[in-house]
Amino acid sequence: MYHKKFTHFKDGKQEVRRISKKGTALGTCATLNRKYLCCNVHVLRSVHNCPFECSYCFLQNYLTDGSTKIVDDTAHLMNEVKDALRSEPSRLFRIGTWELGDSLALEKKTGQAQELIQAFARLNNAVLELKTKSDAVDSLLSLDHKGKTVLSWSLNTEELIASEEHQTASLKRRVSAIRKSAGAGYLIGLHFDPMILYDRWKEGYKKLVADVFEAVPPDRIAWISIGSLRFNPEMKKKIENNYPDSRLTSAEMVLGDDAKIRYVKPLRVSMYQYLYNELKKYSADNALAYLCMERWDVWDRVFGCHPESVEHLDFLFAQSLYTRFGLGAEQPKKERYMTCT
Amino acid sequence: MPTESIHINDVLINDSRFALRDFIFDSISEPSCHLNTFCTLGILYPIVVYRDRKGLIHLVDGRKRAEYAKQSDERLIRAMVLPETTPVTDIVSLIHCNRRNDIESSVMNKVQFLCFAISMNVPESWILKVLCGALEFKPHTEFLRECERIFHLPRELRQFCHEKKFSLKQLLNLSYYSPDILSQLIQWNTSLQLTASTLDEIASHLKDYLRATNKRIKDFLAEPEVEDIFESSLSQRDKTEKLRQLLYLKRFPTLSAVNANIRGIIKQLHLPKEIQITWDGTLENKKLDVTLNISDPQKWQPVLDTLASPDVKEAVQSILDEL
Numbered sequence: 001m002y003h004k005k006f007t008h009f010k011d012g013k014q015e016v017r018r019i020s021k022k023g024t025a026l027g028t029c030a031t032l033n034r035k036y037l038c039c040n041v042h043v044l045r046s047v048h049n050c051p052f053e054c055s056y057c058f059l060q061n062y063l064t065d066g067s068t069k070i071v072d073d074t075a076h077l078m079n080e081v082k083d084a085l086r087s088e089p090s091r092l093f094r095i096g097t098w099e100l101g102d103s104l105a106l107e108k109k110t111g112q113a114q115e116l117i118q119a120f121a122r123l124n125n126a127v128l129e130l131k132t133k134s135d136a137v138d139s140l141l142s143l144d145h146k147g148k149t150v151l152s153w154s155l156n157t158e159e160l161i162a163s164e165e166h167q168t169a170s171l172k173r174r175v176s177a178i179r180k181s182a183g184a185g186y187l188i189g190l191h192f193d194p195m196i197l198y199d200r201w202k203e204g205y206k207k208l209v210a211d212v213f214e215a216v217p218p219d220r221i222a223w224i225s226i227g228s229l230r231f232n233p234e235m236k237k238k239i240e241n242n243y244p245d246s247r248l249t250s251a252e253m254v255l256g257d258d259a260k261i262r263y264v265k266p267l268r269v270s271m272y273q274y275l276y277n278e279l280k281k282y283s284a285d286n287a288l289a290y291l292c293m294e295r296w297d298v299w300d301r302v303f304g305c306h307p308e309s310v311e312h313l314d315f316l317f318a319q320s321l322y323t324r325f326g327l328g329a330e331q332p333k334k335e336r337y338m339t340c341t
Numbered sequence: 342m343p344t345e346s347i348h349i350n351d352v353l354i355n356d357s358r359f360a361l362r363d364f365i366f367d368s369i370s371e372p373s374c375h376l377n378t379f380c381t382l383g384i385l386y387p388i389v390v391y392r393d394r395k396g397l398i399h400l401v402d403g404r405k406r407a408e409y410a411k412q413s414d415e416r417l418i419r420a421m422v423l424p425e426t427t428p429v430t431d432i433v434s435l436i437h438c439n440r441r442n443d444i445e446s447s448v449m450n451k452v453q454f455l456c457f458a459i460s461m462n463v464p465e466s467w468i469l470k471v472l473c474g475a476l477e478f479k480p481h482t483e484f485l486r487e488c489e490r491i492f493h494l495p496r497e498l499r500q501f502c503h504e505k506k507f508s509l510k511q512l513l514n515l516s517y518y519s520p521d522i523l524s525q526l527i528q529w530n531t532s533l534q535l536t537a538s539t540l541d542e543i544a545s546h547l548k549d550y551l552r553a554t555n556k557r558i559k560d561f562l563a564e565p566e567v568e569d570i571f572e573s574s575l576s577q578r579d580k581t582e583k584l585r586q587l588l589y590l591k592r593f594p595t596l597s598a599v600n601a602n603i604r605g606i607i608k609q610l611h612l613p614k615e616i617q618i619t620w621d622g623t624l625e626n627k628k629l630d631v632t633l634n635i636s637d638p639q640k641w642q643p644v645l646d647t648l649a650s651p652d653v654k655e656a657v658q659s660i661l662d663e664l
Contacts, residue, residue: 237517250552252593254623264595265624265664297627297664 010242012066013051016109019069021076026084029099033258036293037307039225040314041094041129044081046071046112047101052133053166055243056194059100061235070106074115085125090336092318092328095120096129096152103130103152107139114139121146124329127222127321129189133168135177141184147325150222151181152189155212157204160196164246171211179215187325188216192279193227193292195271197251197263205275213282222321224279226272226302227292229253230262258293265298272302288320311338344387346417347398349410352390357399359391359436361443364457366503368446379409387419389439391432394425401432402439430467433458437475444476448512449491449503451476456492459485478509490516497527507537518544521558522551534577539585546588553592599624603663606656615644618657620664627664629657 025045029038049059049068071077085093097103097116107113113130120128121144131152140151156164158171169177182188190212195205229248231239236249253261262268272291279289290313291299299306307313315337321327355362388403400407401423410418423432437444437454444454455476458468465485473480491512494502502512515523526544529535535543551561561567570583590597600622607618617632631648635641647653 237514240517247552247555250549252553252595254596254625256623256625264593266595266599295625295627 010053010060010066012049012063012068013053014068016068016070016106018072018110021071021073021080024080025071025077026080026095033293034310035257036295037291037299037313038293038310039094039290039317040310041096042084043099044077044095044097044116045100046074046077046097046116047103047106050101051105052102052168054133054168055164055166055239055246056196056229056231056235056248058231058235060242061232061238063100068101068106070110070112072110072112074112074119077116078119081119081126082123085123088336089125090330090333091125092321092332093126094129094150094317095126096131098129098131098152102132102134104132104136104140105134107134107136111139114143117143117145117149120148123148127327131189131191133165133174135169135173137177137181137184140186141180145186147185147187147327150187150189151178152191152222153178154191154193155208156192156194156196157201157208159198159200159204164196164243164248171208175211175215178212182216182220186220187222188220189222190216190224191227191292192275193225194229195227195275196229196248197267197271198247201271202274206278209275209278209282218282218284218287219324221283221287222325223317224283224287224289225292226275226289227294228263228268228271230256230260230293232259233261236261260293265295268294269298269301272298276302286320286324288317309338342421344419344421347390347420347422349407349415349418352388352398352400352407352418352420354400354404354407354411357401358393358461359399359401359432360404361436361440361454361457364453364460365440365443365450366447366453366500368443379406379413384410384418387421389423389435390420391423391427392425398422401436429461429463430471433461433463433472437472447503447506448509449499449507451478452488452491452509452512453499455485455488459489487513487516495523495527497530498523501527501530501535501540502537505535505537505540511537511541514541515544518548522548525558525562532571532577533581533584535581539581543585543588546585546592550588550591596622596624599663603660606659606663610652610656612653613640613644613647615640616647618660620660624664627661629660629664 027043027045029041029043047068047070049063049066050057051068081095097113104113116128116130117140120126126148128149129152130149131154133154137151153174155171155174161168161171178188192205192208195201198204229251233255239246239249252264252267254264256262263271276289279287283289289303291302296306307316312334315332315334318328318332318337322332354360384406386403386406388406389401391399391401393399407418444450455468455472455478458472459465463472468485469480473484478484492499494516498515502515507515518526522544525547526535526540529543547558547561550556551558566587567584570580570587573580575583603620612618615634617634619630619632621628633644635644
């Protein structure tokens, strides 16, 4: 069967194509770099491309075929997941479907998330993370998820959603979806990432945190991540070309050791510290907050400590999720995580 | 191919559809060199022309010979006449072979020659597969569109890029700047000493600064520090350096301030020349490199004493706090 190959990333966003699973779909987060602490989440590549248009999205520079594809044989995907889980039965795997697209943006058309939620409900040592900028949760609310799925939102201020996250759900709609999901018993993940500097960023993020915590009880929050804008150097021109009104690329940024451009460290630290202080006003004392792809010294400045390694952070996740929500087959043992590859 | 004598006045030279005048900057050569040869030996080789469907004769190769013949009031000139059916790809290949020195004298010219081929309606698949290879480009799908972007730069700037041997990346960077920045760069070419890399850096920082501050170029030029530079009696080279520093400061205010602070801390230590402290200027890595340059063993102990002093320890702590 012939399929048109879209050369421009925007062209393929409108047409969803169902494909069979090819090769390996389960992997680790592609941003893994030893100088920056990664949370060691696993990714299940079940969707390629996204109907949304975030000006900073790396997909505009990543996908060679711009068409939107959904892997529609969930059973095959799950077989691969089960094989991985069987190889390390005492370890808790966090598995997200958001690496190359939004986990829920196409849910009304595909129903893929429903199938995955029900499949993960039967697993003992895995948590599914569905991360989205949409509000497409209605079809998920009545599912028997058994607490094994975390519905996560990528969150930003109203101003930034309007100027940089085109076609996505407004903050009001995302917050409403968070409220409904928490009400349906789902654990909630909050990703304040990418934080972006603009004139009134402090007011924006303060209001964002207040709005979100009005919708979700702190004890239903599985994890909170904080990260800042970062992109490959080649993306600069792409962003400027595709989104000429965006001011993202003109900020004070430097090239990091992971070959990504990000805000200079003093700016990042001040952003993270500000947001974390706001979060602490609302979140539970034992909440699990972490920085996405940041240096150990930045962790120290924001949290006053840092994990020993990527593997240690993975263990801290497992420990927190087991203690607070009973997730995982058994009490996590640190040594089992420290030897993981 | 046999030659024939044709009327020189029938040959379209500047108006030839194959004229490269708008596409290739000539390399600097001695025009009298050709004239001398023509005067002493005459026109040795036939020109190459193309006869179109309407019978018009377009010069393909031999502009200097044709011009000399015209100036010398010759009536006829020997020519190889390409028939109307000649594939345009063959003609473009022929021009490339005959003008290789000029075409390949700069990346700018090579890019412009590709644009010439596009203007001739040469199939893009052939350009990508054959011509790009011959010009040592490794094209991707958007490559020809990028070449067209470059070709749309103002002619004066393209000429500058040709003379200064801009790389493809530098040319492409330039093609993304707004017309007012490009126009300013052309104006600065007379008051600053610009190389390919300094122009690239100045343009990039200026563009980002204007976007970040929502200013226009005339706002920037009216800033007192900028006026000071251009109204000063500094040499072109010093003005260029001052402008670079100023733009860096405006583009990276946090980075500049922190690095200046660290430099200040180190300066206050009055370290002996045997001790050097360096750090990552991007501030990403929280670490200091302390280098000892010892050529006299007698200096070893005093250097170690300096390093172990409370002042140095305190300074190291302060710098690490900054990082």
